[in-house]
Amino acid sequence: MTLAPPAPPVPPAVTVVGIGADGWAGLPDAARAALADAQVLIGGARQLALLPPACRGRRVPWPSPLRPAVPGLLAAHAGSRIAVLASGDPMFYGIGRALTEVLGPDGLRILPHPSSVSYACARIGWPVEDTETVTLVGRPAARLAAALHEGRRVLVLSADADTPALVAGLLRERGFGPSRLRVLEQLGGADETCLEGTADHWPHPPGDPLNIIAVECRRAPGAPRLGAVPGLPDEAYEHDGQLTKRHVRAATLGVLAPAPGELLWDIGGGSGSIAIEWMRSHPSCRAVTVERDPARAARIVRNADRLGVPALRVVTGRAPGDLAGLPAPDAVFIGGGLTAPGLLDACWDALGPGGRLVANTVTLESEALLAGAHRRHGGDLVRLAVAHAVPVGGFTGWRQAMPVTQWSVRKPSTSTEADSSAQEPAQDPGDNG
Structure with missing residues (x-):
């Protein structure tokens, strides 16, 4: 008996085709065939206009706002062969992500085109792996601030023709006015151009909306230097004295141990420094800060914007309610x-297995609460003391800041771990009977 060969797999009903400014001429045969065979063609008006009459499928422009419309638009054309047009690489800040969330990776066939980042790096000779990319498409320009460091090369994905001037203004405000800017328009197309200048002296009016901005970061003389690790200078923040000071802040972030994609609750935000530096540790880190004073909450928003993490969520309210x-x-x-009834327990209960809790205080009342929590749950109880050298007459002496008591603990992953992490001593070592 001869077995029939297995049937070839049925291709997904939705094909995503990346297309560049060079349009149809820049597409490989597989992409052209998919577009010519499609019964429904979905894309931006500019992208659809790049297709020749040979692509006879029904042309459907994306509505605005785009992302919420994706499931309904796909459902409306279910049963048809659909081709979706995307700029460049669909999986690099493109529509491919939204489509994958709806259909799953097996529901799509993706045919990428070189991204604008690949084109830009090829034109100006920057290694892609050494170049940071920040998108401002549908995102606030303030997020660029977190990427600004002396000597760094940053590519900014523009939202429109006004983005280059917006970026130049932000660089000036953040102390990076000497930075060199190059705006590359219509990359890969017949009308490709490059505009050049510095952020301090950006002479060009709005040009083509299809552009990407190359930034060579140069800090202006006297501008504050903001590092990439926790412990920014206190003067980097607008504050009214309610600020976790630099050295204690660095120690606190060290035990909080942010990792990519994680979410922090910052209770009693003050000036927002802990949440802000948590988010600066990695672009995917998220934070919610809860601050009861409206003026301070507004100040946290300004600090987050200035320091490049405008996505910080600020809740004006009281914990634990x-x-x-x-x-x-x-x-x-x-x-x-800390002395708010039920706060410590509510925060502990909110954490999942392996979650971390860190609490700082300078008062004896709150310190007693932390000592009790340490007896129940284990962890580390430490006192942080910092002294600064100050003038004393014609000499120099030490001025001690208020010591900070800090409790840090990781929630156990198993009941066995919980039993072993919070054993009380049988006798107080200071009690000699």
């Missing part, structure tokens, strides 16, 4: 309000 409904955290920092 206003913690209800927040997404579950991976870590919690309590910088204020």
Whole structure:
């Protein structure tokens, strides 16, 4: 008996085709065949206009806003062969992500085109792996600030023709006015051009909306230097004195141990420094800060914007009451309000297995609460003391800051671990009977 060969797999009903400014001429045969065979062609008006009459499928422009419309638009054309047009590489800040979330990776066939980043790096001779990319498409320009470091090369994906001037203005405001800018328009197309200047002296009016901005970061003389690790200078923040000071902040972030994609609750935000530096540690880190004072909450928003993490969520309210409904955290920092009834227990209960909790205080009342929590749950209880050299007459002496008591603990992953992490001593070592 001869077995029939297995049937070839049925291709997904949705094909995503990356296309560049060179249009149909720049597409390989597989992409052209998919577009010519499609019964429905979905894309931006500019992209659809690049297709020749040979592509006879029904042309459907994306509505605005785009992302919420994706499931309904796909459902409306279910049963048809669909081709979706995307700029460049669909999986690099493109529509491919939204489509994958709806259809799953097996529901799509993706035919990428070189991205604008690949084109830009090829034109100006930057290694892609050494170049940071920041997108401002549908995102606030302030997020670029976190990528600004002396000597770094950054590619900015533009939202429109006004983005280059917006970027130049932000660089000036953040102390990077001497940075060299190159705006590459219509990359890969017949009308490709490059405009050049510095952020301090950007002479060009708005040009083509299809552009990418290359930034060579140069810090202006006297501009503050903001590092890439926790412990930014205190003067980097607008504050009214409610600020976790630099050295304690660095120690606190060290035990909070942010990792990519994790969410922090920052209780008693003050000036927002802990949440801000948590988010600066990696672009995918997220944070919610809860601050009861409206003026301070507004100040946190300004600090987050200035320091490049405008996505920080600020809740004006009181803990623990206003913690209800927040997404579950991976870590919690309590910088204020420890004596609020039920706060410590609510934060502990919100953490999943392996979650971290860190609490700082300078008062004896709150310190007693932390000592009790340490007896129940284990962890580390430390006192942080910092002294600064100050003038004393014609000499120099030490001025001691208020010591900070810090409790840090990781929630056990198993009941066995929980039993072993919080054993009380049988006798107080200071009690000699």
